[in-house]
Amino acid sequence: MLETYTYPKFAYVPSAEQAEGRVVRHPVVVIGAGPIGLTAALDFGRRGIATVVLDDNDTVSIGSRAVCYAKRPLEIWDRLGCAAPMVAKGVSWKVGKVFFENDLRYTFDLLPEADHQMPAMINLQQYYLEEYMIAECGKLANVDLRWKHKVISLRQEPDHVVLTVETPDGVFTMEADWVVACDGANSDTRKMVGAEFTGQFFQDRFLIADVVMKADFPTERWFWFDPPFHRGQSTLLHKQSDDVWRIDFQLGWEADPVEEKKPERVIPRLKAMLGEATEFELEWVSIYQFACRRIDDFRHGRVLFAGDAAHQVSPFGARGANTGVQDIDNLGWKLKLVMEGAAPEALIDTYDEERAFAADDNLRQSTRSTDFITPKSEMSRRFRNAVLELAADHPFARPLVNSGRLSTPTPYVASSLNTPDEDAFEGRMVPGTNCADAPVEVNGRADWLLHHLGDGFTVLTFGPAPAKTVTSGAIVAKVASIGEDLVDARGLVAERYDGRPGTTYLIRPDQHVVARWRVFDAGRIARAIARACAAPGAQS
């Protein structure tokens, strides 16, 4: 097989604590250096939490694996300083085409709203993504990435966790105030704490192939239902960088996963699809089956679960890694405030409240896509095909076509941290929603709104700021004036936030709206901050 990518090998470095036989208590240990564990390292490190990351391997993801990254994770990675190389290397796309049998039936356009810094979606091999994040971790003195460190057992104490870790130098013991498990769908950590991981298994198998070719397919997502080159099943084509194309073939439940991975089986399938004349090379092949399931609780004592370790979805819609990154976005600031004593431990429980809510939304979306793509009965297959037939001529049927609903954030509309609206507002920015980006000017220079949110709590007020800060207990929120600090030259902040003179938003450190008013009232802002930190008595 061809290789367009040279896998880096990260050196195993013996730790001083293991060499000296000392048991060290770390503030946070992250298990797993995949996209979610690395996001955790960057988020926690930037928030000032010394973080150790343990990974049992010593390189990046083998094969392209997660491929599509959505706008919100890119915004999070931008906050963490590593989105620029991802966007530069990745392939931006917004058009999807759906084929049924021989014909194009439906074209969609993600129609991203103009004037956002980040694109709607990029495709990028997971190994590049991880490489960029590992490079960024190297810039943070308080992030300690440890390769060839495998957690083999875990014991929970009331206020810490004891980990037994195996390295090439043997076995040693570490302690952590908090453990964040990002060790994937087959999480050993989940088994160690005895968590339930339940849901629906789908009796189907998919073949994924990374193919290197100079092809003139446009940069679009192409999805085929029952195409002539792969009868009775579905196929997905996506462009990645370096002329690598990702092709997924649905195989059905009877397929033999060992046989189907062999190049002599894969290449004829690709030739049937691409034509005999197309020159290509296989780079990576994998077979997977999938499930839609989630953990019973994202928090088990002092162990917190994120990413696939906490929830597994079907791949249609790119809801796996994208959701996991948002888990960390939600968790980092809460951990920080609890660790420094600025918020009660109850704030950590809202990590489960908010992210289980999002996971359930993702699972629902993903299950619906799967039911459309792999119908469970002959009758549901007829309905599916009827939708596809009607979609070509009749607009009404097009919204029913479901080849995967692409990942968008789930607003925490029911969160106990929100202060419900008392004043009337138009638009999308209800409490619990991630902040819309918009162009602003700072000191006469073009900038983006999101660059000014996320470093602690922020009060955003339209018009002159009556104060520089608002204090609530141990929390000091900075006040940013739209008009003075951030100039809304094109009026898009006002438009997206329904901003009028006096309109004031309280923004969480993860760039989510948590309260808003038509007037700046420091007392109400302080109470909303307390509530957003799960302070006792702040719910009333």
Add this chain to the structure above:
Amino acid sequence: MNLNLQPNIPDPDGFYQELIDSQRDMSDAEAQMMNCRLILVLANHIGDREVLRAALKVAGGRVDHA
């Protein structure tokens, strides 16, 4: 709007004949495909989720949240 379960089709015998005739030359498989298309076309015309849910129930379907 409530699901109308009172007679609402003018010339019921004529409609019924038209329905049967529309599938006269079809195999069972073809007719089942047509039924699926027909259900989707009519469901879109009705549009009202409450009415559609009530119809699913009246037809003997399983309705989880009604």
